[in-house]
Every structure is written in structure tokens, then in C-alpha cells.
Amino acid sequence: MSHMIxxxxxxxxxxFFADPHEVAPGVLLFSNFVNNYAVTLDDELVVIDPGFEHLALVFHEAVRHWTQAPLKTVVYTHGHADHAFGAQPFLDRGERPDIIAQENCLARFRRYERTHGWNARINQRQFSLPQPMFPRRFVWPNLTFRHRLVQRVGGCTLECTAARGETDDACYVFIPERRYLFCGDLIIWMSPNCGNPQKVQRYPEEWATALEEMAGLEAEYLFPGHGLVVKGRAAVRTVLLDTAKYLRVLIDQVLERMNRGESPEEIFHAVEPDPELSRRPYLLPNYDHPKFIVRNLLRLWGGWWNGNAADLLPARWEQQAAEIVRLAGGVERIVARARELLAAGETKLAAHLAEWATRAHPESRAAQELKRDVYAQRLAEEPSLMAQGIYRAAMNDARCALGEEPLPGLPSGLGLVRTP
Structure with missing residues (x-):
């Protein structure tokens, strides 16, 4: 059996990486951080999530080495850059498939056009890339739906169902005759990407509902957007319902505390994920972080204000930092205290002091050295890739201020810059 099953x-x-190979009858997996799938249904081909733009030719070659069946349908489970940007080589060779997406994908692509520079810099920071990177070219859907779309392909039924979760344009695909379920990023073999601090709103409650609905389909195979294919109805159901419960534990705690009148600060520090579920191999917090999901729920239901009246219309950070440093008796005292905290393992507090010191006195070498060392330690301590990217960027800002070379991130950039 494949190591990806x-x-x-x-x-x-x-x-999260494998050479292209068949993982179920008539299903080709192309896995390079993200999973892209080709499915043969009798004499017709369906592609589900054609993937990255920069791997489009490699994906096309792998599919056409595997089958010459005519491409009937492409489905985007959502419009993210690692899922919906790899179909162009099929079109360039004269194929004219239906390109299916939930209707909000169109607005997503238009937003990407308007905010290209912003998204490129987010990706650079989030994935520790050597330069800003984000696609400019889109293969637009030509067949969209709001709630549900059913299509016949090669004698089988392709059921596409909208499912807000990581995005507002997400959907899953079920082929009942084969008991195949393609769920996109509703399952990613990490804790749900439902709180990304640098991205637009996510939808934890709708995500949990979609997982529970999918569990009722009795699928024999679950084909996720990232990670291992799950085989067996009981195993599929376990992954779906565990992930739904993981989210609902966070949702219920946040709602209860909000309705009790607790502040966002209190809620953020009090809410914790289920400890047993958090140890599941498919729910480890190696990408997103449960505290980010808490923040996302607070934004969804309570707006962006953090509960501190001074932060409603605040002074600039540099002004606040300068006043704090003055009260402390100088930047040297801030740096000295932060060094004590760092040595004692109090890296969270040390990071606040490092920010005050460098924002008040960016020319201070001691302050920049402190910031470099604090975020190097925070980076070493944190398993969440999203947090790692931000901490690495802060560390490298300090290294550049000191005239040092920035340290690179993951060699593969999680597939963003790697080719097979």
C-alpha cells in the first residue's frame, strides 16, 4: 500500500510529499505540500485542485503520463494559490473542460488582483520565502454554484457541495458510485487552518458542520487537501468527526465566555483546545495555532477591538515605546531586564520588551541584538508554521538592522519553491 494512504x-x-502515483482505483495523487488529484471515470477525466501555477507543467505531464482520457471537468475545492492555479497547460493544449467552483471564488480572484502586493508579502513572511511571491494569472471558473452542483461524468455522479470553512468559497466533492470524498482543505493533516493571523476571515462553525455532514456520507476514501489519503469508512468517519469536535470545543468555550461578558484578552488566554484531540496525528498544531482560532472567532462575533480603551484610537507604537523606555530609565535598563527574562525562559514577556526597545531606539545595537535573540528563541519554541514565519521575519529584521545576513526558512518553502 502507498505510504500516502x-x-x-x-x-x-x-x-506531504510523494512522487505521482495511484492511491485508489482511478485516482492519481500529485503531492507536493498540496494534494492535487486526477480521477478517471470510465473514459473521461476529472481534475480536482490542479495546484500551483509554478508546478502546472509538471502536474500536467504526470497526469498525461498516467492517462490520455479527455479532460471533462476541473473542480476547485477553493481558490487558494496552491489549489486553483495549475489548469492552464490543459487549456493550452486545446482542452475545454468545465471549470467548477463555488461562486465566491470569482470575488476571491478579483480581490487577489486588487491586493497582489499585500498577498505577496504575506506569503513571503508566512512561508519564509526569499522574496514576495503571489500569482498574477488566473484560470477563471466557467461554471459556478451557490449551494450544490451535480454533474454526470463518465457514468458517475459528481456532487459538489459548498462548505464555508478555511474560505468562503470552499466546497467538497463526493462521487457516490465510488464512495470517494474529496474534501479540499477541510482536512489538512494538521489542526484546521482556521485562524491565520495574516489572512481574511475563516468560518469555524460552518467548517465543523461541513465535517459532520461529510461524516454522514459513509465515504470509503477521504482525499484531503494536504497529507494522507484515509481508507476505510470507520477511519474516514473518525478523522472527520474528531476534527469537527476539535473546532466545536473551541467554539463553545469562546461563545460561553463572550456571553459571560469576558474581555477578548481574558478569553484569548483562557480558551484551550481538547488535549486528547490535540495529540491526534491529523490535528497537531504544526501550521495554524488554536489560539489563532480563538482570535478569529472573536473577530467574527465581536469585531476587532481588543477590549483596551487605549487601543481604540492609540498613539503610535514608537511613541508608546519611547515613553515606556523613558519611565524605565533608558533603553539599557529595558534590554537588561529582557535579558534576565530571556535567561529565565520568559520569552513572551521578553518579546514585549524587545519591541519597546527597538521601536524607541532602533539605532541601539544592544536593542537589536536583544530582538534578534528573543525571536530566535521564540522561533525555536513554536511548532506552528504561521507563528514561525512571523517570528523569523522579526528576527531577520533585527539581523538586517545589525548588518547581518537574514536566516533562511524551510528549504522547500513548503512546496512554494520546490519542484520534484
């Missing part, structure tokens, strides 16, 4: 998700080891 598990029948026992509770003991499996996640994997």
Missing part, C-alpha cells in the same frame, strides 16, 4: 489515522505519520 492510511487505514489507521490514529497511529499514522503525516506526509
Amino acid at each position: 492510511t487505514t489507521d489515522p490514529l497511529t499514522a505519520s503525516p506526509n
